[in-house]
Amino acid sequence: MSLSIGIDYGRRSWKLCLLDEAQPPEYHCFASPAELLASLTRLCALFPEPVITLAAGNGLPLERLDRLVSEQVNALTAGYDEPLFPPSTPAASTVSEALPPAQEGPPLVLTSFVETLRSLNLHSYVLPSLAHLPTVPAYRLLLERLPSSPAAVCHVVTLLYRLRQREASWPEMRFLVLEAHSASWKILVVEDGYLTNGVHGTPQDLTLPLLPLATAPTEGLFEQAYWEGLLRDLAGLLAIHHLDEVVISGRRSETLATRLGEVYQLYYFPYAPHEPHGFEAALGAALIASGLQHPRSLAAEVVQHLQLWRSVPVF
Structure with a gap:
């Protein structure tokens, strides 16, 4: 069984889409990054080496998490590592209690999440934002208002995939x-x-x-x-x-x-029957994960057309 997992990691929203070719997509929303990480830990234990793609922070050129250097992690997480709750609030203690032993203390932030995920699964990838795509002219990178979230790119991946299906x-x-x-x-x-x-x-x-x-x-x-x-x-x-x-x-x-x-x-936006709204980016991330695994699939065609594959290592 080849499992593809897409993660939409926002500031106050943490969503996951799970794709298995033989099953309909599964959608999950979590109350905290710690809950998301606990779910990923269970999935990695049940299904060896799924491909996981992470739409988070400022994005980076598509690359495996375990190959990122500290400067890249800092660029990915810049501005996203403020505490989710003040340390004295009940919510903060709830998050801390849900963390693995190595993360006891402050709330789980994006840097900690990335570090834990890269050690949990070798086939985990960071996804690009619009500024990292080669199809965006270089001069537009000087404009201050380009969408900085990889989730926006994943949203469009889902749309293009649906159009190609038609x-x-x-x-x-x-x-x-x-x-x-x-x-x-x-x-x-x-x-x-x-x-x-x-x-x-x-x-x-x-x-x-x-x-x-x-x-x-x-x-x-x-x-x-x-x-x-x-x-x-x-x-x-x-x-x-x-x-x-x-x-x-x-x-x-x-x-x-x-x-x-x-x-x-x-x-x-063309939603599938019974598909929940708000998971477009998580599904797009999962489609990218699927395209990385299955080079002759429709998902792979979308990944290749958008030129997301340029920095992807070969399995």
């Missing part, structure tokens, strides 16, 4: 992919099936001080800022890339369809 050709895949969440958005550009550009945005946090002459922060102001910022980014990328189709997902997708459905050609 026999769409690569040259037909020319559109934007928009994730509209409660307080942020991500837009990625797909041209001929390649990822070439993207942007992420969020209005200023209402808890932060505004300009001295601004009115007091309200939910209405936040909403106005949210929609103007999203529309500005959406219209700009559509104009720059001469595209007219947008695939939407996220908590605000229904509102997005209502507000913009008559202005833009919007299409909902």
Whole structure:
């Protein structure tokens, strides 16, 4: 049995997708990194050497975790290792109690998670963010708002895989992919099936001080800022890339369809029957893991087309 495991490691969300060719995907969500690690430990004990892919932190060029040097780990985890809870809170003690003996004390953070996973499984890989893909022109790396999360790339991997299942050709895949969440958005550009550009945005946090002459922060102001910022980014990328189709997902997708459905050609993300929403990135990571194992599979075709394979060692 060849098992493929994809992990979407967020700041407050830890998700896992498990793929076995003979079974439907399994989706799991965890309350803490410690719970996720405990589940991975059980899976590695039951199924020797599954392929595990990790969408976490700032991403790196696709590489095995056990081959990363300390500088790469630092680049991956920069800005992601703040404690999940203050040390004195009950939640912190709960997380600490769930950790393996070697991790007793502070809450498990991304660096600790990476170090533990690389020792747990030799076929564990870190996944790239948009900035690590060779299809993104070098000058766009100078733009500050490229989506930095590998989860955004994995989200698109799932979409492209679904389109290839429907026999769409690569040259037909020319559109934007928009994730509209409660307080942020991500837009990625797909041209001929390649990822070439993207942007992420969020209005200023209402808890932060505004300009001295601004009115007091309200939910209405936040909403106005949210929609103007999203529309500005959406219209700009559509104009720059001469595209007219947008695939939407996220908590605000229904509102997005209502507000913009008559202005833009919007299409909902193609979910499978009974598939839970919110696991697109975890599934995409698992598809990459599957593509690394099975070089003649449809998942491998997506991995190769996106040129994720360039730094992958041969099994």
